[in-house]
Amino acid sequence: MVRSARKTPVWIALILALGLVAAACGGDDDEPGSGQTSGPTSVEPGGDFSLQICEPEFLVPQNDNETCGGQVLQSLFTPLVQYDVETSEPANVVASDISTDDQTTWTITLNAGWTFHDGSPVNAQSFVDAWNWAANASNAAGNNYFFANIEGYDELNPTEGDADPEATLSGLEVVDDLTFTATLTAPFSQFALTVGYNAFYPLPPAFFEDPEGFNEQPIGNGPYMMDGVWEHDQFIKVTKFPDYAGTPGNADNIEFRIYSDPDVAYTDVQAGNLDIADVPDAQIEQGRTDFGDAFIETPSSVFQYIGFPLSDERFQSPELRQAFSLAIDREAVIEAVFFNTRTPARSLISPVVAGSREDACQYCAFDPELAAQKLEEAGGWEGPLKFWFNSDGGHETWVEAVSNMWRQNLGIQEIQFESSEFADYLGSLDAGDVDGPFRLGWVMDYPSPQNYLEPLHACEGSSNNTGYCNEEVDALIAEGNAAASIDEGIDSYLAAEDIILEDMPIIPTWFGLNQSVHSDRITNVQIDAFSFIRVADVQVVASE
CATH class of the missing domain: 3.10.105.10 (Dipeptide-binding Protein; Domain 3)
Known part of the structure; x- marks a missing residue:
């Protein structure tokens, strides 16, 4: 439909009177801040950096469905598949193969050699146990509904009465140590795409022994492991996992610093007290100028x-x-x-x-x-x-x-x-x-x-x-x-x-x-379409 010519709406005059309109943000993709950072090329292995998050809701991946907890969980866990930072295309990581002949029964085969931070193996049972726990209504998992298309879900989520806490999904079966199957209630061609989401992360035996304690200090299979417990409304610290089976993270230690006010976080980056923060809307215009190549703007799925x-x-x-x-x-x-x-x-x-x-x-x-x-x-x-x-x-x-x-x-x-x-x-x-x-x-x-x-x-x-x-x-x-x-x-x-x-x-x-800024202490800061900083890729700039 052809767009009609438009007059200046009355409300714009009102906002102008209130002083809320900034100059238009001109420019093209060649200007600083239009993409990912190039940054200095001299970097040292290891080092520490910090980034802004808000207070997570949970750190149990089957419970958490907001971005602040998800940002931390991405460092602590590695899923079956991961999404490319630029294209969002999935690639097998913990999985070596996810296949089906009919879009209904899926066979998931794992790569050998993956372990949790406590040394326990990541195997087929790790995934099946985690998915069964999340799917059972008695556990009130926030991501319970992601398992609704697996056979047996209705029995675990009765419309009347309580679920049997010991009941499991009839559609999940462990074939051997590195293989399990998932049978769905109907064909679903997207299944292999969905399993990169944190609802589908594996869980170690330690979780089932103490779910509440696990939430305060999760044990994952990712490139970083918890460095102490979650200090609520203050910070979450992680350190590099030395036995990680995948590509290790660049930095040695990361602090996820918890802010209730994004303006304070932004000011802390300006003052050199924080390394990565989101940019408040009112600071976008000035941020492009002040940070140059350290101002990052990328597409988001929001x-x-x-x-x-x-x-x-x-x-x-x-x-x-x-x-x-x-x-x-x-x-x-x-x-x-x-x-x-x-x-x-x-x-x-x-x-x-x-x-x-x-x-x-x-x-x-x-x-x-x-x-x-x-x-x-x-x-x-x-x-x-x-x-x-x-x-x-x-x-x-x-x-x-x-x-x-x-x-x-x-x-x-x-x-x-x-x-x-x-x-x-x-x-x-x-x-x-x-x-x-x-x-x-x-x-x-x-x-x-x-x-x-x-x-x-x-x-x-x-x-x-x-x-x-x-x-x-x-x-x-x-x-x-x-x-x-x-x-x-x-x-x-x-x-x-x-x-x-x-x-x-x-x-x-x-x-x-996505709009973020970072300090000159770090480089290779990338943001994916899920609005997550890819923290394992961040590099600490060599000190002079």
Whole structure:
């Protein structure tokens, strides 16, 4: 759809008056800070460095599903497959082979010689025991749902009564010390891609003896091992594992320093007290200048969206939802609020994933005339509108900007904000208490279009917060899952995406970018599409 000419929205003038608009971030890929660091070439083996994280939720990989804990776990564990830092393509690491004849029964063969930090072997039982523990409802693992497509999951997660804590997945079988099989409930061509996620990490026997103690000082099979216990709200220290079976890390020691305020972390890098930190949005412009080649900007899999509670009859009309999307000038918000640190979303699938399309969404272009027409077709809007978001994520400014666009372009004058801290906010969504548009984000678990569609939009999707359900969409996703290969499934996934975008249960808003800065003490700082620093690759610069 041709994008209509646009006038300067009223809300931009308001933000200008408040002094929130910075100069546009010009330049091209040849300018400093547009990619990974080149840095000095003189480096010494070993050395220490530090980086910013927030307080993790857990350090048991089957429990943790947020990025702060995930950053630490990447140093402590090595999975069956790892994703390439630039392409996100999976490559076998602990696994020597993952194969199937029918996309349903998968055989996983391990490389010999891998051990945990306590010397116990990494074998087939290490994976089967870990997956069984996570899949059993009695353990309340945060990543339990990742095992829902393995045979026997329903028996471990009864809808009534308690699960048998000793029960295991009937679909998992140890064949020999280095081989096990996983039988799925239906064909799933993406299975080999998913097992790089931390839910599928192995666990040593020591975990099952003391899960709570393990959470404070995990024993993994990765390039680094814990150096003391997790000092909550302060730091987590790791040191190089001398018997690591893979390519060893470069630095000898790493400190994951825990910050509650990202601005403080950024200032600490400026002062030489920290080596790596994220860049707050308000510092992007100056950060490019101040840090030069030590300012890193790379693509991210982060996807932000506005959802609709479809159980509310006021949001039943697709035309109404389309109108809300058409009324948003994404480029203007990104420039004025985010200092050009986002890219407009016109797809449900991140550009870092195979199959993503730049203009899949015909209702994601700014077109206030068509927005008004769609709203009229839907019967208009009467009464106040509540806009929901979490209060601890810095969302207030863009929420206000989008609300002003809805006021100006749709004539909805009474827009009320409902916000709470993230945990309470998710509780409101789960309880069905949200009665207006709501913001959420998504970071891929594994690089597949399926991961952006099925969890969020399938009728029984694990993260379906809108209540959207379209049997044709589910059938197309299942068709993609059953394809002979990942690539052969893409067309089915894209057909499902087309239907979702027409129905518009969510408004795609923007995709994220990673921005970090680092001190001159280190080089070879790389950020992957999951927004993780590849800490094992970081090199400490030789002291003069």
